[in-house]
Amino acid sequence: MTDPLVVVAATANDHKLSEMNAVFGDAVELRSRPAGVPEVVENAGTFVGNARLKAMVIARASGQPALADDSGLEVDALGGAPGVESAYFGGGDHDDGANRERVLRELVDTPDTARTARFRTVMVLRWPDGREIVAEGTCEGHIARVETGDQGFGYDPLFVPVEGDGRSFGEHSAAEKNAISHRSRACAALLAAIGTN
Ligand code: IMP
Numbered sequence: 001m002t003d004p005l006v007v008v009a010a011t012a013n014d015h016k017l018s019e020m021n022a023v024f025g026d027a028v029e030l031r032s033r034p035a036g037v038p039e040v041v042e043n044a045g046t047f048v049g050n051a052r053l054k055a056m057v058i059a060r061a062s063g064q065p066a067l068a069d070d071s072g073l074e075v076d077a078l079g080g081a082p083g084v085e086s087a088y089f090g091g092g093d094h095d096d097g098a099n100r101e102r103v104l105r106e107l108v109d110t111p112d113t114a115r116t117a118r119f120r121t122v123m124v125l126r127w128p129d130g131r132e133i134v135a136e137g138t139c140e141g142h143i144a145r146v147e148t149g150d151q152g153f154g155y156d157p158l159f160v161p162v163e164g165d166g167r168s169f170g171e172h173s174a175a176e177k178n179a180i181s182h183r184s185r186a187c188a189a190l191l192a193a194i195g196t197n
Contacts, residue, residue: 149172
């Protein structure tokens with residue numbers, strides 16, 4: 001067996017880390033973010049730009065390859081919003097309840113057939129010398145009219161994946177979500193790219 005690639009994770013979000021670890025298995029060993037590294041202002045305006053900003057800061061601080069992801073929800077009827085503003089769409093900072101409320105409010109007159117949406121994750125694995133791998137994953141679905149379930153985080157209780165039985169991600173176990181999620185697909189794409197690098 002080859003040694004795992006040791007990578008420092010930019011995120012401290014336990015949900016994200018366990019979703020990533022489930023896909024990476026023994027191929028990548030995720031280390032936690034070094035203490036004392038300041039939060040990065042995510043102002044690049046794109047998922048890839050924000051992920052790159054985070055990965056660069058951690059790679060520089062740790063001297064090791066760093067992995068950062070940036071994700072969000074894109075609602076077609078809202079022109080792709082909340083997109084890169086997903087974390088603070090409702091006005092607060094990572095106020096998941098307020099974020100979901102605003103999406104529901106803005107879609108109140110949108111018919112069921114036009115409530116299509118997707119989650120998108122972009123991952124940047126960046127080495128201290130500036131080499132990088134970019135990988136992306138999406139999960140298509142639609143926005144429900146009411147929240148259901150208490151699993152996952154963020155917009156999960158509103159998002160009903162196409163590849164499912166009508167339950168929201170909030171009603172999916174971690175393993176069920178992992179099988180089809182944007183983040184696990186980005187991780188799988190990243191693993192494939194590492195293998196060919
Ligand atoms: P981040 O910038 O990758 O942390 O993601 C920004 C925001 O997108 C989060 O605060 C969540 O509101 C939302 N988000 C990202 N991934 C997911 C997911 O898997 N489920 C639900 N919401 C998500």
